[in-house]
């Protein structure tokens with residue numbers, strides 16, 4: 441059974457006229473009139489099994505970030521089905537209670553780390569446990585230290601970008617998620633710092649962590665991920681086991697994308 445299954449996920453962004461300004465014959469005052477609509481996700485399907493490391497590739501603007509944000513409820517979804525651990529949800533009308541419950545099973549690592557700069561590494565890692573999960577501080581600190589150690593950062597002081605991202609990974613791990621989402625975790629880093637973050641991700645993969653990783657790191661997609669997905673214009677163009685994906689891409693568009701990206705990597 442799949443751990444996570446997504447069917448026909450759709451999301452558009454709308455621009456609304458300011459209430460009142462365009463109110464007239466068609467709109468009662470305060471009603472919101474849509475002035476433009478951008479269809480970003482046009483029916484995305486994805487299956488993730490326990491222990492899968494899924495790499496999501498695709499050109500900028502194809503909807504990769506929006507997709508991850510929808511999956512983690514950082515963004516509302518217009519329609520689609522989510523099946524998590526066998527439980528099915530209609531994403532168009534999912535309740536707050538279900539969102540809160542599902543969020544506990546997932547964690548997110550952002551491109552720009554999203555750490556609190558005025559807090560220590562340990563405080564960043566334990567914040568969610570203490571505030572959101574009401575865990576006693578001592579217990580949260582113990583978990584926090586363990587997770588910082590896991591990413592190779594027992595006593596960080598001045599943090600490089602690579603170290604900040606590793607703190608962010610420790611923070612994500614501290615909540616003991618079933619699946620970790622990464623949105624281009626190394627793309628804000630200098631090349632020499634990318635390796636230390638990828639090494640931590642590779643280690644997590646070897647330990648069997650389930651991960652969904654938007655990335656441009658072809659080495660990671662080829663060498664670490666078990667499945668690769670190529671997204672463009674809000675749809676999945678091609679998805680297959682990574683070995684097969686790179687050895688025998690089926691779509692001409694995938695081959696073209698790989699030729700270009702491998703040329704610049």
Ligand SMILES: Nc1ncnc2c1ncn2[C@@H]1O[C@H](COP(=O)(O)OP(=O)(O)O)[C@@H](O)[C@H]1O
Pocket residue numbers: 453454478480498499500501502503504505506507
């Ligand atoms: N909050 C938003 N409001 C309006 N448009 C957005 C918003 N977020 C993303 N978009 C648009 O959605 C499209 C996909 O963006 P994104 O998901 O960031 O793509 P990717 O991560 O693949 O580069 C882009 O055209 C982007 O401008």
Ligand SMILES: [Mg+2]
Pocket residue numbers: 504505506624
């Ligand atoms: Mg993005």
